[in-house]
Amino acid sequence: MLATVMNAIFLQAMLKSIDIPTRVQTAFRMSEVAEPYMPRRAVRHLVKGRVSIFAAGTGNLFFTTDTAAALHCAENVLKATNADGVYDGDPRHNASAFLHDTLTYHETTSKDLSGLDMTAKKITFPLSSSI
Template identity: 50%
Template sequence: MTTPKYRRVVLKISGEALAGAGGYGIDPTVIRDIAQQITDVQKLDVQVAVVVGAGNIWRGLSGSQMGMDRATADYMGMLATVMNALALQDALEKLGVATRVQSSIEMSQVAEPYIRRRAIRHLEKGRVVIFAGGTGNPFFSTDTTAALRAAEIEAEVILMAKNGVDGVYTADPQKDPTATKYSEVDFMQVLNEGLGVMDSTAASLCMDNDIPLLVFSLNEEGNIRKAVIGEKIGTMVGSGATGRDESK
């Protein structure tokens, strides 16, 4: 069996990734594929916690831009993450994986409340824990949730699985054909240059708690496993990285 590089990880999955080609809602084929990839990683005796976004259903910021109260719009987004978490839980359990959904917003009929010590115990028992409901507070993204939960459960790395992006670039590769991909980059460079890896609150939290971040594409089969065993994919973001890009 391949020896994993990490033993406890937080996997951040964007809501948009769950929508597939349709661009909205939950694509059953996509979520089954993600569940299978998580199952493959868990078989390596790796403790996996997952944070899901909600961009496939609702974005709080978009609601705010349409004139909705920002806090109300954000709470709607948090509820949407619970829907995604339940869908992922169902897909995982169909593959025989013990799973728990923990929500920062209490809704005891469908999910456990988020309790740090209970989450860690679930992980130690080999269960996949899915964190839903964001941080439980408006004005914070699910990227910040991933950084916060990683710090709380003492995860070794955040695996940021992106939809349609295979790493961190010097500029937006869809707008700038000369953009090149970094193999590794420092958190301060991410913040100073606004590289768009994650929002500044999340990046600062990772930097302050020395939590490395691996950004890679979710669209390529088996990438989650490759990330866990330490294969060279995507871009590693961390304190003290050299900021090299792959063209050099």
């Protein structure tokens, strides 16, 4: 989870360098580097045109950072990753891996696609975007 905070701070610095206002919010108090996650505050940042970056998971055991992103974003998930989408296999090891343009919940579960963990898939349907 600490690595997600470091990545969030780096992403915030990169967005700030191109004049995009951002806030990093975390599940754990880290007042020197981020705000604690509070739903109303996250919405207020969006209303004011700021990008909210969520880090450090949910603060609960057995839930991944994907779950936190899905919970906090609810409809629009921007997941920074080293993949450019959801494939039916690992494109680094399988040159014929197929990149899905769109997916339904049923397709992600029946095809056992692993772009997001299963808990996050149950919360949100849109595909995540890469940066």
